[in-house]
Amino acid sequence: MSTRRPSASFPDTIDDALALLATGGYVADRALATVLFLSLRMGRPLFLEGEAGVGKTEIAKVLASALGRRLIRLQCYEGLDVSSAVYEWNYAAQMIEIRMREAAGDVDRGKLEKNIFSDRFLIRRPLLQALEADEAGAPVLLIDELDRTDEAFEAFLLEVLSDFQVTIPELGTIKAAEPPIVVITTNRTREIHDALKRRCLYHWVDYPDAERELRILAAKVPDAGPQLSAEIVAFVQKLRAQPELFKAPGVAETLDWATALIEMDKLALDPATVSDTIGVLLKYQDDIAAIEAGPGKKMLDEVKAELVAS
């Protein structure tokens, strides 16, 4: 068991799953590793829900690179339909084909139909691509921000996710030889139907605790010194605990803030810097005003005092 397996194989234990994510630079907690392990071993889609900026999309990216698989990403939006998610026919080429046949005097209807609705004129969109075999193994299919689509598309996904097949009326049913690794993310701007969730393993991706956030910061922004990192994490954690915020900062914001502070050559936080850069953390004017008005300064003092005490 001590020999390292090639990166392309699935983890054997939960510890392996944790290590797999770590190789991709993702600092995960054990809960996530457990769900990921089960999802890979049971061949079930992984359904990740959580606030924006907690690293849901990143999980799929890291998974793809750590397993050495191709990453296929389907970014969802309102009105996403089959022709942009699954397949589309190349109409221009089909028209030309018809014209060419006509010019050649070929009028066999059955042959024509078979010909113009053939593989040659099929444009593959992400879902169809994900069902195709890949020499590196089944790809990782990331269905990002599923809550942005409507129920109709969700219902369509049911077929894809339970049987890993899609039906094209003109061609027939295309089934994946090896089911792709599916990761679905949602920001919960809308409830996803139970029927879809039931086919997946559900996991709520929460904001990390201070200890894990420090490790994330160390892994992602190694240039930040220990003093600055500790202050950043403590401040952000306090900010998240403020009940009146409309949108609490995510991990992505923490990393952005750390990068911004390094660019400004800061070694520690001070009230003026926090005030100048708070826009990196908070994205609503109301939130900025609320923090600037009172608790901001107090929180910073608390952070400093706590760090000195520890």
Add this chain to the structure above:
Amino acid sequence: MNPGHQDDQPGPASAANGGRLADNILYFARTLRGAGLRVGPAAVVEAVRAVGLAGITRREDFYWTLHSTFVSRHEDHPVFHEAFALFWRPRELVEKMLQMFSPMADPREREDERRAGQTRVSQSLFADREDRREPDLQRLEIDAVLTASEREVLHSKDFAQMSADELAAARRAIARLVLPVEAVKTRRFEPTSKIARIDARRMLGHATRTGGDLVIPKFRRRRTIHPPIVVLADISGSMAQYSRMFLHFLHALTEDRRRVHTFLFGTRLTNVTRQLRMRDPDEAIELCSHAVEDWSGGTRVGATLGEFNRRWARRVLGQGAIVLLMSDGLERDGDEELAREIDRLHRSCRRLIWLNPLLRFEGFEPRAAGVRAMLPHVDEFRPIHSLDAMSDLCGALGKANARQYDPRNWMQHRAA
């Protein structure tokens, strides 16, 4: 790889003696189901399989393995957590059972802060002994803990059942109702016979049928849908006489429209969307009356709107929802908070329509401070002079002339 874990109890071994474990998982699933989680038989099979794969080496792993298969909503997490702690710790389980069964429970236990879901889980676990425990008493205790305001009056409400005539009338009224923002264009298309965008796919499908000789243009146009509706209905004392009608209206609306989310508020906010989805209106409304604890109490419009903005706005206003606010706007708390929160709400939705049934007289002037705070932030202000039947309500909502309801009309009234 930590070899120590392998020695404990590797995956296959636990699967081999999975008989007892499977039974226990089944019982656990039953407990969860009793506590309100939607755990089907398929989830149990999944869970047993998952536990077999993951093995039981650490309590934490076992917890998350079951979590991943049994929990599918974030809200269910606390219930699961509580149930797991109760169920998978046999010695404590026995202790708890003893406590539950003895009429004179340990007084220390009473002082413990009750965590979310605990009541439901223990009710589910000890359902057989429900009669002796007087669960309602326990419920009341929790209510007392949560009481935030002195003005808050907590009681549930009985509504007269709906007669068949009323039901039929309600359905008719809803069927005729045309809401202000009715059709929103989507990015999906539907076929049309009128000249519009070219529908290449149908054209080619059709062309192949004629062997490519005849390529007739086909058209498609953007499909329109009803936007989601979010209803915030005031059920405080001053609105009490309308509560029953509101609920019937909302039930009929939920039945008719694609996506309706309903929140009731007095001093606190209650989401009754799921309750209103019950087919039978009486059943749905009875469920609502149990879910809401502040019938006919005080009003804190600002605070409850704030709660809505923070907890729900991003979840239910996502896809261009229109918001129906049914309230008389009589707010006693600070107007500043109210103005801020309604402004936030206004900016998060497609259209904010305020329906105010208090206005009994034609010569209404917005004198109340709450009304004045809210008026500048709504898109439409629809007062109703008499609200005795649902047809009045539909009538007030259905009139399409938006300019008539521009809140500025009322604000100018005041200035003049």
